[in-house]
Amino acid sequence: MTADRIEKQRVLQAPRERVWQAVSEAPRFGYWFGVDFDGPFVEGARITGRIAPTQVDAEVARLQEPYRGMAFEFLVERIEPLRRISFRWHPFAIDPTVDYSAETMTLIEFVLTEQGDATLLTISESGFDQIPAQRRAQAYAANEGGWTHQLELVAKYLALKTPD
Structure with missing residues (x-):
C-alpha cells in the first residue's frame, strides 16, 4: 500500500x-x-x-540518459503568478508499449512562499x-525519490551565475 501524496520542501536562496x-x-x-517542451x-x-538530460547535474543527467527522447504529456492546470503553478501528468509512464492515456493523471503543484530574501518551494504530487494497482507502488517510489532530486536540481540551477 502506498500513500496518495508526495510533498517536498526546500528553502531556496533566491528571490x-x-x-x-x-x-x-x-x-x-x-x-x-531535464526535458525539452514543445x-x-x-x-x-x-x-x-x-x-x-538536465544541464545542471552530471550524475542525474546520466540517470536520465536512458530515457532521452521519451515523450510525455503535461496538462498545465493552473497558473497563479509568483505563487503557484500546477500540472497533471502520467507518473512513471516509461514503458513505450503501454498506453497510459486512459489512466487518471496525478496533480503536481509548485508553491512559492517568500521568506525574506529566500523562497520556500513546496512541490507536491497527489492522486x-x-x-x-499493478503500477501504483512503483510510480510512487520513483517519484518520491525523483522529487528529492528535482529540488536539488532547481537549487543548483538557481545557484548558476548565468543559468541559460
Whole structure:
C-alpha cells in the first residue's frame, strides 16, 4: 500500500521572482528538470515534453540518459503568478508499449512562499491512489525519490551565475 501524496520542501536562496521563472517558464524548467517542451506553459494547455538530460547535474543527467527522447504529456492546470503553478501528468509512464492515456493523471503543484530574501518551494504530487494497482507502488517510489532530486536540481540551477 502506498500513500496518495508526495510533498517536498526546500528553502531556496533566491528571490521569489527568480524561482517563479525557474518553475513557470518551460525552457528554464526544462533546463534543470531535464526535458525539452514543445511550447510554453499556458493555463489549460496540453504540451509535450521529451526527456533531455538536465544541464545542471552530471550524475542525474546520466540517470536520465536512458530515457532521452521519451515523450510525455503535461496538462498545465493552473497558473497563479509568483505563487503557484500546477500540472497533471502520467507518473512513471516509461514503458513505450503501454498506453497510459486512459489512466487518471496525478496533480503536481509548485508553491512559492517568500521568506525574506529566500523562497520556500513546496512541490507536491497527489492522486497516486487513482493509478492502476499493478503500477501504483512503483510510480510512487520513483517519484518520491525523483522529487528529492528535482529540488536539488532547481537549487543548483538557481545557484548558476548565468543559468541559460
